[in-house]
Amino acid sequence: xxEPKTIISIAIILVILLHAAPLLYRAERKTMWPFLDWAxxxxxxxxxxxxxxxxxxxxxxxxxxxxxxxxxxxxVSITSFNMLxxxxxxxxxxxxxxxxxxxxxxxxxxxxVELRLESExxxxxxxxxxxxxxxxxxxxxxxxxxx
Amino acid sequence: xxRWIERWNAYWFPETTTRELCLSRIVxxxxxxxxxxxxxxxxxxxxTKNSEFIDPQVIISAIxxxxxRETVFTPSVFTTLYWVTFVAGLLTLVGxxxxxxxxxxxxxxxxxxxxxYSYGDRHHGEALFCILLMCYAFSPSGDSYSIDALLxxxxxxxxxxxxxGPRRTDTAMWPLKFxxxxxxMTYFSTGASKLIAGGPSWMNGYTLQLYTFNDxxxxxxxxxxxxxxxxxxxxxxxxxxxxxxxxxxxxxxLPWTAPLFFIVGIFFHLSLYMAGGHDFFQHIVLLxxxxxxxxxxxxxxxxxxxxxxxxxxxRRQEQAQQPV
Numbered sequence: 001x002x003e004p005k006t007i008i009s010i011a012i013i014l015v016i017l018l019h020a021a022p023l024l025y026r027a028e029r030k031t032m033w034p035f036l037d038w039a040x041x042x043x044x045x046x047x048x049x050x051x052x053x054x055x056x057x058x059x060x061x062x063x064x065x066x067x068x069x070x071x072x073x074x075x076v077s078i079t080s081f082n083m084l085x086x087x088x089x090x091x092x093x094x095x096x097x098x099x100x101x102x103x104x105x106x107x108x109x110x111x112x113v114e115l116r117l118e119s120e121x122x123x124x125x126x127x128x129x130x131x132x133x134x135x136x137x138x139x140x141x142x143x144x145x146x147x
Numbered sequence: 148x149x150r151w152i153e154r155w156n157a158y159w160f161p162e163t164t165t166r167e168l169c170l171s172r173i174v175x176x177x178x179x180x181x182x183x184x185x186x187x188x189x190x191x192x193x194x195t196k197n198s199e200f201i202d203p204q205v206i207i208s209a210i211x212x213x214x215x216r217e218t219v220f221t222p223s224v225f226t227t228l229y230w231v232t233f234v235a236g237l238l239t240l241v242g243x244x245x246x247x248x249x250x251x252x253x254x255x256x257x258x259x260x261x262x263x264y265s266y267g268d269r270h271h272g273e274a275l276f277c278i279l280l281m282c283y284a285f286s287p288s289g290d291s292y293s294i295d296a297l298l299x300x301x302x303x304x305x306x307x308x309x310x311x312g313p314r315r316t317d318t319a320m321w322p323l324k325f326x327x328x329x330x331x332m333t334y335f336s337t338g339a340s341k342l343i344a345g346g347p348s349w350m351n352g353y354t355l356q357l358y359t360f361n362d363x364x365x366x367x368x369x370x371x372x373x374x375x376x377x378x379x380x381x382x383x384x385x386x387x388x389x390x391x392x393x394x395x396x397x398x399x400x401l402p403w404t405a406p407l408f409f410i411v412g413i414f415f416h417l418s419l420y421m422a423g424g425h426d427f428f429q430h431i432v433l434l435x436x437x438x439x440x441x442x443x444x445x446x447x448x449x450x451x452x453x454x455x456x457x458x459x460x461x462r463r464q465e466q467a468q469q470p471v
Contacts (some may be wrong), residue, residue: 005159005317011341015329031207032205033204033261034275034278043354046353052360075192075195075197079268
């Protein structure tokens with residue numbers, strides 16, 4: 001049997017090399033936990049206004065109940081929620097809204113009939129942070145396009 | 148070649164006692180049990196609301212390749228797994244059947260994290276911490292400060308064999324050195340990727356302000372919202388971030404600098420949390436463990452000096468109080 005130090009050394013080298021895999025193979029980049037690429041927040045931003053957005057989806061059911069549409073309700077992670085639903089719906093992609101309706105209403109007795117995407121823009125100015133409410137984007141379960 | 152092997156062995160396998168490794172086991176496992184346990188409700192929510200994975204992790208794909216999803220990836224199986232994890236963690240903490248318990252504990256945690264990240268999300272905080280948990284299973288992590296050690300001593304006494312002092316071995320330090328090297332690699336990777344992808348303009352202040360503002364606003368971090376309004380401070384902190392991440396590997400090459408990097412790293416991650424809600428708490432624990440146990444000479448020397456000063460002061464006070 002190989003000496004323990006040899007086996008440990010091989011394992012150390014293997015684990016270090018496995019960290020290179022997400023860098024070399026794009027397809028595997030997302031699925032090789034705990035061997036990850038560590039390129040978070042790598043992109044720079046040019047000089048310009050410091051602006052951020054808060055977005056939120058509220059659902060209205062057939063019985064008139066209002067409910068916040070959260071990651072808990074949808075059963076997806078925050079990243080997937082933003083990527084699959086929030087961001088596309090903000091750009092008026094009605095297919096994303098339809099998919100969200102389908103997902104939310106799968107096992108609901110009181111289905112959602114309307115989804116309202118509310119958002120605010122926050123901008124850093126010399127006198128502080130300025131908030132602006134953006135127009136609400138409304139999606140109806142039976143309508144083709146957002147309102 | 149022989150010289151390289153000797154240098155490799157001298158770095159990874161110095162002969163030491165197992166005390167530091169075993170103490171680190173207690174701290175790390177306690178942290179995982181108390182601060183970072185899997186959130187069962189979240190997993191059950193994912194299981195009940197998703198009929199399939201989104202970009203499943205390799206570990207989950209491997210399990211799903213052998214066992215059908217509907218038999219293994221169910222709330223009842225995951226509830227059982229949760230309790231197995233908890234019991235294995237307790238056994239590892241107290242050091243009973245330490246290595247098998249550590250393996251089960253680490254593996255269960257790996258499955259939970261991989262499962263959480265099989266629905267389109269993926270974060271970095273747990274990765275190195277979980278690798279260290281697995282390393283305990285393949286090192287003498289139960290040799291000291293454990294029920295296993297107590298039982299060994301009891302059996303020796305019963306057999307009339309003289310009880311040994313603390314065992315010295317050359318496989319006690321590699322887990323801590325390994326996580327130190329991995330930290331250095333990952334910090335360098337994140338620093339270098341900023342410089343490669345973003346260039347020097349990553350340090351223009353606007354980059355950090357924008358990232359911080361977006362994260363702080365959406366996560367409700369008032370310090371981050373304030374920081375996003377301080378352009379000059381953002382430039383300084385950007386430069387500091389690049390320097391810290393890119394040069395952390397120096398702590399591996401020049402061990403005497405390591406305590407400084409670990410302390411700075413702890414504050415770095417604390418301020419990342421306060422600014423943007425980035426919860427790298429596992430990294431804070433890792434840096435703290437390395438600070439205490441990787442090269443304890445620096446704080447032992449300081450502590451001995453402090454105790455010697457205190458002891459001398461008490462003796463002087465006693466002498467002053469004695470009747471002439």
